[in-house]
Amino acid sequence: MGALALLAFATACGDNGGGAAPAATTAAPAAPQPTGAAPTGAAATPGAPAPAGANAAAWAKWNLTPLAPAPAPPADKPVKLERTGPVPVFSEVKTTDKVVFITIDDGAEKDPKFVEMLTDLKVPISMFLTKDIVKNDYGYFKPLQALGNHIQNHTVDHPVMSKLPADKQKSEVCDDQAALTQQYGTAPLLFRPPFGDGANTPMLNTSVQQCGPRAIVLWRESMQIHDMQYQAADKKLKPGDIILAHFRGPKELKGATMTQMFGDLLARIQEQGFSVARLEDYIQAPAS
Numbered sequence: 002m003g004a005l006a007l008l009a010f011a012t013a014c015g016d017n018g019g020g021a022a023p024a025a026t027t028a029a030p031a032a033p034q035p036t037g038a039a040p041t042g043a044a045a046t047p048g049a050p051a052p053a054g055a056n057a058a059a060w061a062k063w064n065l066t067p068l069a070p071a072p073a074p075p076a077d078k079p080v081k082l083e084r085t086g087p088v089p090v091f092s093e094v095k096t097t098d099k100v101v102f103i104t105i106d107d108g109a110e111k112d113p114k115f116v117e118m119l120t121d122l123k124v125p126i127s128m129f130l131t132k133d134i135v136k137n138d139y140g141y142f143k144p145l146q147a148l149g150n151h152i153q154n155h156t157v158d159h160p161v162m163s164k165l166p167a168d169k170q171k172s173e174v175c176d177d178q179a180a181l182t183q184q185y186g187t188a189p190l191l192f193r194p195p196f197g198d199g200a201n202t203p204m205l206n207t208s209v210q211q212c213g214p215r216a217i218v219l220w221r222e223s224m225q226i227h228d229m230q231y232q233a234a235d236k237k238l239k240p241g242d243i244i245l246a247h248f249r250g251p252k253e254l255k256g257a258t259m260t261q262m263f264g265d266l267l268a269r270i271q272e273q274g275f276s277v278a279r280l281e282d283y284i285q286a287p288a289s
C-alpha cells in the first residue's frame with residue numbers, strides 16, 4: 002500500500018505544477034512518513050532536506066509553494082556547548098547559510114491540523130514547552146517530536162523570572178526539565194525564559210546551569226498573525242536568525258488558525274529568499 006500511495010502521490014505531483022516534474026523521480030526518500038511508525042520517521046530523515054518539488058502537492062494542499070530545501074547541516078557547528086560553566090545566551094546563529102530557525106513556544110494551542118501540516122511539509126521546528134500549559138495533553142507534541150523536532154525547556158508556569166528568588170527560578174527550570182525528560186524521553190538542551198526576561202542575569206544563568214540546559218536561546222523576530230515583528234531596523238531576516246512563534250489558535254490570532262499563522266510565516270520567510278533549518282543541527286551538544 003505504501004508503494005502504491007507513493008506512486009499516486011508522485012503522479013499527482015507531476016500533474017500539479019509543470020516545474021516540479023523532474024523531482025518526481027527522487028520522491029522515494031520522502032515516502033515512509035504516513036505509516037504511523039513514528040520513531041522511524043525521525044530516524045529516516047536526519048536533517049536531510051526533502052527534494053524540492055517532490056512534495057509540491059503536499060505544499061499545495063496548504064496553499065503554499067515549497068520552500069527551498071535547507072543546505073546540509075554544517076559539519077563544524079557554529080555553536081559549541083560546554084558541559085559545565087556559564088551557559089551562552091544567543092538569539093541568532095553565526096552562519097552564511099541562507100537559513101532561519103523556527104521556534105514555537107508555550108504549547109497552548111493543540112491543533113491536530115498543525116500536526117498534519119508539519120507531517121506534510123516537514124519544516125523543522127524547535128518546541129519550547131511550558132509544563133503547566135502542556136501537561137493536559139503531553140501526547141499532542143509526540144508526533145511533532147517523532148518528525149525529528151526537539152523539545153526544549155520553557156519553565157513550569159511561565160513566570161517573569163527576574164522577579165523570582167533563586168530557589169524558585171531553579172524549580173521553574175528544573176521541574177520543567179524533569180517533566181519534559183520523563184514525557185519525551187530526552188533531556189532538553191536549551192532553555193528560553195518567558196518573555197526573554199532575565200536572560201542575561203547571573204542568577205538565571207546559574208539556575209539554568211543547575212538544571213541541565215546548556216544554553217539560553219532568545220530570538221531576532223517574533224511571529225504575530227500574518228507577519229513578523231523584527232528587532233532589526235531594516236525589518237529583514239538575516240542568515241541564522243532565530244524566529245519566535247507560539248502555539249496559538251483563533252482566540253489569540255484574531256480568528257486565524259495555527260496553520261494559517263504558520264503558513265504565513267513560511268511565506269514571509271520564502272519571499273525573503275530563506276529556507277528553514279533545524280536549530281539543533283547548528284549546535285554541538287557537550288560531549289557526554
Ligand SMILES: [Zn+2]
Pocket residue numbers: 106107155159195196
Ligand atoms: Zn512563552
